[in-house]
Amino acid sequence: MKFEKLAEVLKTVAHEKRLRILVLLEEFDGNICVCELVDALNTPQYQVSQHLRELRGKDLVRGNRDGTWVYYSINPDLPRDLRQLIDGLLEHLDREDYSREIEKLEKRLEMREDGKCVVGYDESDE
Numbered sequence: 001m002k003f004e005k006l007a008e009v010l011k012t013v014a015h016e017k018r019l020r021i022l023v024l025l026e027e028f029d030g031n032i033c034v035c036e037l038v039d040a041l042n043t044p045q046y047q048v049s050q051h052l053r054e055l056r057g058k059d060l061v062r063g064n065r066d067g068t069w070v071y072y073s074i075n076p077d078l079p080r081d082l083r084q085l086i087d088g089l090l091e092h093l094d095r096e097d098y099s100r101e102i103e104k105l106e107k108r109l110e111m112r113e114d115g116k117c118v119v120g121y122d123e124s125d126e
Contacts, residue, residue, distance in 0.1 A: 008058060009082065034070060052072055059075055
């Protein structure tokens, strides 16, 4: 990987919320919608969407539209060296630092119907 590309990827994942998004996508094997991330991270929808846009811009995550919902996952076609970098970063995180988000996302995913998000997000947080 070229230095410039590596530097750009590292700058992107250096933001705490983006790193938390990657952790959640990895922990739950992707296919998480924006509103589920909003609730898990307790962060306004526009901010989560902005972070996802940054991650998509570096081709680290993908969004798959299903009707009005977009489900995100870590890009399954990441080059091997980039995937190893992401895995290495996530491997060194202390699970205690993100256990609250994991619990919130687990509860949020239980609300799905037929494996799909149907709830939306709490707009009162905006």
